[in-house]
Amino acid sequence: MSSDASRLGFYLLLAPILLWLVVLIILPHVGLFVVSISEKIGPREYEIGMGNYAAFFQEPLFWRTFARTAIMSILATALTLILGFPIAYYIAKLTQGRTKTTLFLMCMIPFWVSELVRTFGWMILLRETGVISNGLQALGLVSGPVEFLYNDAAIMVGLVYTSILFMVVPLVTTLDSLDNSLIEAGYDLGGSSTAVMREIVIPHAMPGIVSGCIVVFMLSLGNYLTPILLGGKDSLWFTGMIYTQFITRFNWELGSAFGFLLLILSSLVVFLGLKLSGQSLSETMGRS
Amino acid sequence: MLPAPPDLICRDITKHFDAFRAVDHVNFEVPQGSFFSILGPSGCGKTTLLRMIAGFQEPTSGDLLIKGKSVIGVPPNRRPVSMVFQHLALFPTMNIGDNVGFGLRQRGVARAEIRRRVDDVLDRVGLPGVSARRVDQLSGGQKQRVAIARCMVLEPDVLLLDEPLGALDQKLREHMKVELKSLQAAFNTTFVYITHDQSEALVMSDNVAVMNKGQFEQIGPPQEVYHRPATAFVAGFVGDANTFEAKVTAVNGSMLTLATQTGAQMNVSAPQSGFDTGQRVDVFLRPEAIELVASDMAAQNGDNISPGTVTSVLFNGANSALTVRDTATGAMINVALPQTGAFAGIGTGDTVYTRWDPTKARCYAAPGVK
Ligand SMILES: Nc1ncnc2c1ncn2[C@@H]1O[C@H](COP(=O)(O)OP(=O)(O)O)[C@@H](O)[C@H]1O
Ligand SMILES: [Mg+2]
Numbered sequence: 001m002s003s004d005a006s007r008l009g010f011y012l013l014l015a016p017i018l019l020w021l022v023v024l025i026i027l028p029h030v031g032l033f034v035v036s037i038s039e040k041i042g043p044r045e046y047e048i049g050m051g052n053y054a055a056f057f058q059e060p061l062f063w064r065t066f067a068r069t070a071i072m073s074i075l076a077t078a079l080t081l082i083l084g085f086p087i088a089y090y091i092a093k094l095t096q097g098r099t100k101t102t103l104f105l106m107c108m109i110p111f112w113v114s115e116l117v118r119t120f121g122w123m124i125l126l127r128e129t130g131v132i133s134n135g136l137q138a139l140g141l142v143s144g145p146v147e148f149l150y151n152d153a154a155i156m157v158g159l160v161y162t163s164i165l166f167m168v169v170p171l172v173t174t175l176d177s178l179d180n181s182l183i184e185a186g187y188d189l190g191g192s193s194t195a196v197m198r199e200i201v202i203p204h205a206m207p208g209i210v211s212g213c214i215v216v217f218m219l220s221l222g223n224y225l226t227p228i229l230l231g232g233k234d235s236l237w238f239t240g241m242i243y244t245q246f247i248t249r250f251n252w253e254l255g256s257a258f259g260f261l262l263l264i265l266s267s268l269v270v271f272l273g274l275k276l277s278g279q280s281l282s283e284t285m286g287r288s
Numbered sequence: 289m290l291p292a293p294p295d296l297i298c299r300d301i302t303k304h305f306d307a308f309r310a311v312d313h314v315n316f317e318v319p320q321g322s323f324f325s326i327l328g329p330s331g332c333g334k335t336t337l338l339r340m341i342a343g344f345q346e347p348t349s350g351d352l353l354i355k356g357k358s359v360i361g362v363p364p365n366r367r368p369v370s371m372v373f374q375h376l377a378l379f380p381t382m383n384i385g386d387n388v389g390f391g392l393r394q395r396g397v398a399r400a401e402i403r404r405r406v407d408d409v410l411d412r413v414g415l416p417g418v419s420a421r422r423v424d425q426l427s428g429g430q431k432q433r434v435a436i437a438r439c440m441v442l443e444p445d446v447l448l449l450d451e452p453l454g455a456l457d458q459k460l461r462e463h464m465k466v467e468l469k470s471l472q473a474a475f476n477t478t479f480v481y482i483t484h485d486q487s488e489a490l491v492m493s494d495n496v497a498v499m500n501k502g503q504f505e506q507i508g509p510p511q512e513v514y515h516r517p518a519t520a521f522v523a524g525f526v527g528d529a530n531t532f533e534a535k536v537t538a539v540n541g542s543m544l545t546l547a548t549q550t551g552a553q554m555n556v557s558a559p560q561s562g563f564d565t566g567q568r569v570d571v572f573l574r575p576e577a578i579e580l581v582a583s584d585m586a587a588q589n590g591d592n593i594s595p596g597t598v599t600s601v602l603f604n605g606a607n608s609a610l611t612v613r614d615t616a617t618g619a620m621i622n623v624a625l626p627q628t629g630a631f632a633g634i635g636t637g638d639t640v641y642t643r644w645d646p647t648k649a650r651c652y653a654a655p656g657v658k
Contacts, residue, residue, distance in 0.1 A: 184344055185377035187364045189391035189442065199390070203381035 029263065036256035052257035062241065062258075069238035070265055072152070073220035076159040080167045080216045081209065083160060088171030088208075089201070093180070107168050115162065119229045122158055123149060126230070150232035158226035163219045167212040174208030175201070210279045214270050221266055238262060293356035295320045295478040296341065296446050301350035303336055303502075310336045311347070312502035318446070318480060318495075323472050325489035326482040328499030329525065334482040335374075337499075338448050341480065342371045355445050365394075370439030371448040375455065376431055378423045384410070384434055385419030391442040409441040410434075413471065429460050433467075440475055449481045453488060465491050486526050490514065498522045520652040523572035530578075530621045532571040533654065536563050544651060546571065550617035555591045557646040568654035575609055576624035577648035580631055581641040593643045598636055601625070610634065612642060 039051040056062045091103045110118055125131045126148035136142045148154060178201065186196035202209070227237035238258065245255030274281060294317040303311040310333040318324040326334050339345045341352060343364035352359050359367050370391075379387050388409060389402045397405070403419075410416060413433040418426065426434065432452060439447055453461045453468075469492045472479045483489055489496045490510040497507040498521070506518040517523035524531065534546035534554070542559045546569065556571060563569065581593070596612040599620070608625040623642060625631060634640070 179375070179377065181373045181375060181377040182379060184364070185371070185373055185379070186390070187344075188342060188369075188371045189438065190365050190394040191390070192365065192394070195394055200379060200381070 029260075032256045032259050032263075035252055036260045038253050040253060046253075052254045053261075055254060056257060056261065065236045065241055066238050066258075066261065066265070068236055069221060070269065072155065072159075073217055074269070076156055076163070076220045077213050077217045079156065080160050080164050081213060084164050084167035084171060084212065085205075085209075087164075088168045088175055091168070092172045092175035093178075093183070104172065107165055110161070111165055115225055118162070119158060119226055122154075122161065122230060126154055126157075149230060150234075152231070154230040155227050155235060155237075158230040159220045159223060162223065162226055163216040166215045166219060170208040170212045170215075171205060174205045178204045206277060206279060210274065210277050213273060217269060217273075218266055221262065292320060293353070294318055295355055296324075296480065297351075297353040297356075298337075298341070299351040299353070301337065301340060301347045301352065303333070303340060303345065304348045309502055311340070313350070314499075314502075314504050316497055316504065316507055318478055320478055321476045322494040323469065323479045323481065323492055325493040325496045326480070326499055327486055327489040327496055327526070328482075328484060330484050332499045333502040334484075334499060335450055338371070338450055338480065338482055341446070342369055342448055343367045368445040369448055370442055370444040370446075371450065372435045372439060372452045374450045374452070376435040376452065378431060378435060378438070380423050382423075383419065384415075384421050384423065384426070387423065387434060388419075388438045388441055390438065395442075405441055409437045412474065413437045413440075428456050429464060432456070432464060433471075436468075436471060440477065444477065446478045446480060449479060451483050451485075453483070453485075461488075468492060490526070496526075498526060500525070517572070517650060520570050520572070520655070523650050523652070527574060528622065529572040529574050532573070532619070534569055534571055536565050536567045536569060539563060539565055543646065544569075546651075548617065548619065550614075550619050552594065552614065552617040552619065554649075555646045556649045556651045558651045563651070563653070570652050570654050571649050572652070573621075573644060573649045574624075575622045577644050578621065578623045579643045580610075580623060580625070581643050582631075591644075591646050593641055595639060595641050596621070598634060598638045598640060600636060601634065610640075612640060614642075615639075 036052055037048055037050065038046040039049045041047055056066075087107070091100055091107075095103060123130070127133070128145045128147040128149070130148070132148060133142075133146045136146060137144070182200055182204070183196055186200045191199070222239055224237070224239040224243060227235040228240055231237065239262075242255050242258045242262070245251045245258060249255075270281075296316075296318040298314055298316050301311055301314045302309065312333075314337060316324070326337065328334050336345065340347050343359065343362060346360070354368055379390065382390070385403070385406050388406045392402045392405060406419060407416070410418060413436060415430060415433055415437070418430070418434075423431065423434075435452065436447075449468075453464050456464060465488055468479075468481075472492075481489070481492065490513075493510055495507060496510050496513045498505045498513060498517075500521045506513055506522045508516075508518075513522060514527055517526060523529055532546075532548050532552075532554075534548045536544050537547045537553075538545040542557055544556050544558050544563055546554050546556055548554065554571070595615045597615060598610050599613050600611045602609045602611070602625075606627060608627060610623045610625050612621050612623055613619070614621065621642065625634070
């Protein structure tokens with residue numbers, strides 16, 4: 001009796017998460033996959049085939065954009081880690097009390113406005129008639145206006161800026177949990193700063209590093225607004241290409257194939273990242 | 289040839305945290321191969337002092353010499369001292385062998401040599417063959433020994449220990465006390481050990497320093513600190529004691545006659561002298577210095593004899609005690625109850641006589657008013 005009741009309770013509790021999984025994640029992806037393997041052979045006439053995937057590999061623009069997006073996202077993730085780690089270390093280990101809270105809040109302030117506004121902020125700074133260009137001219141460092149927008153560096157700046165919080169938060173959490181006496185013991189036993197960092201701090205922070213990297217990589221790969229606005233029309237970002245297929249070309253079949261390929265790519269990169277860092281997904285997500 | 293300088297010399301070490309003085313003009317020397325304890329209540333500045341020796345904090349003033357060389361300004365990773373942390377601070381991301389080998393790796397010792405020396409030191413602390421284990425696979429006492437091995441493998445001039453037994457249970461703590469002492473003797477390394485537990489300090493040390501509010505009140509061998517405490521604080525902090533507040537009513541050479549506030553008369557020998565009639569004093573009397581006398585026949589003569597009533601019997605094996613209420617004054621005193629059989633049948637409500645030798649009590653001028 002009671003075991004029946006508890007089993008019912010278990011399923012009732014499980015229901016929302018199952019519903020969420022099925023309706024919001026599994027169904028759309030199954031749909032995406034089904035659409036992606038339909039080839040249009042005439043008006044309202046479809047047959048099953050891998051033609052959309054073949055089209056992707058036959059057109060260099062498609063797969064080059066795909067590879068470029070992946071490499072730029074990995075680069076953005078690495079840059080975010082390199083910038084975020086010292087910030088997180090400073091917040092977690094070198095400040096206390098009020099200063100710590102204040103710094104942590106300051107990291108979040110940019111996220112109180114929408115991504116669109118934030119990106120426009122960067123445009124105001126970087127455009128030809130923008131703050132930096134004018135500033136350089138006023139200082140006499142350059143003779144004419146300089147365009148900082150619409151190149152890969154601008155995209156990179158935007159991507160790092162948009163996602164750095166998602167790197168700093170898990171890093172601060174894991175570094176906070178590192179007992180200061182472990183760092184001191186490292187020095188006490190004759191370790192240099194680099195040795196203590198490499199052998200004690202980074203191994204401890206590994207779960208935070210990996211989970212931060214996964215989130216930042218996903219965000220960059222799936223980012224649409226930042227590459228388009230800061231990189232311009234020719235930013236060649238894969239999500240932009242998916243958007244074009246769905247909205248401009250009405251080619252949902254090819255768009256779905258692209259979407260599915262992006263899913264495979266992100267899963268693959270995350271899998272490789274976990275393998276290379278020797279972490280498991282459950283450990284990473286469980287600790288941070 | 290000059291005798292070797294002491295391994296550690298602290299000269300007038302002072303540490304301020306803003307206006308607060310955590311360590312106040314501390315002076316001491318620790319000879320090579322000896323076990324030195326710093327004993328004091330928590331918050332008295334022990335950890336701060338130890339961290340200055342290890343190099344994690346710089347003294348506000350004063351000098352620190354290790355093997356005769358000043359180490360002021362030398363960073364912790366270049367000081368010839370090692371520290372066993374309060375919670376041991378073993379690296380959880382490394383196995384035992386890597387933990388112990390950490391310091392040797394920093395020195396660039398060859399891999400095979402590291403393995404040999406790690407195995408050797410683990411052998412010496414009685415943990416052979418644990419190299420491959422994870423930190424969380426060891427018991428509390430084993431972790432303790434690994435933490436010591438991790439320091440000892442570097443052959444430091446001085447080993448610093450910050451209340452390392454604090455986290456262990458009572459039984460293991462008793463065991464580790466003996467073990468630490470024998471490890472120290474086996475390695476023949478200078479140990480500086482801080483603790484708030486007087487029994488740890490008394491059992492293990494060659495010399496004990498008693499610290500209070502940032503200052504050293506007394507430095508000496510355990511017996512001296514216990515039997516001849518230099519200050520009222522030491523007398524109260526080290527070991528148990530009955531305390532009385534009293535006033536000097538007569539001075540006769542080194543013998544004082546005192547009257548307590550409750551009206552009891554007592555005679556106390558105070559060789560340090562310097563007391564005047566009318567002066568307020570604090571008297572400390574150890575429970576084991578008080579003798580129990582069953583009948584008033586035996587209590588014919590001698591000093592400080594008074595009848596009392598047993599109010600409770602605190603049986604605790606070899607540390608058993610009685611609480612006795614003095615019939616004349618109502619004062620409560622603790623008396624050690626030796627388990628020799630003589631007073632085996634004593635119970636609450638029995639009448640006993642207490643007697644103590646005037647030389648066994650310690651007398652100090654009361655703080656403040658004269
Ligand atoms: N970094 C610090 N800043 C300010 N006060 C401190 C600091 N470290 C210790 N103290 C103070 O110094 C006193 C002594 O501390 P500590 O040396 O840890 O004592 P113990 O180890 O004897 O318990 C305490 O009152 C503590 O609050
Ligand atoms: Mg302490």
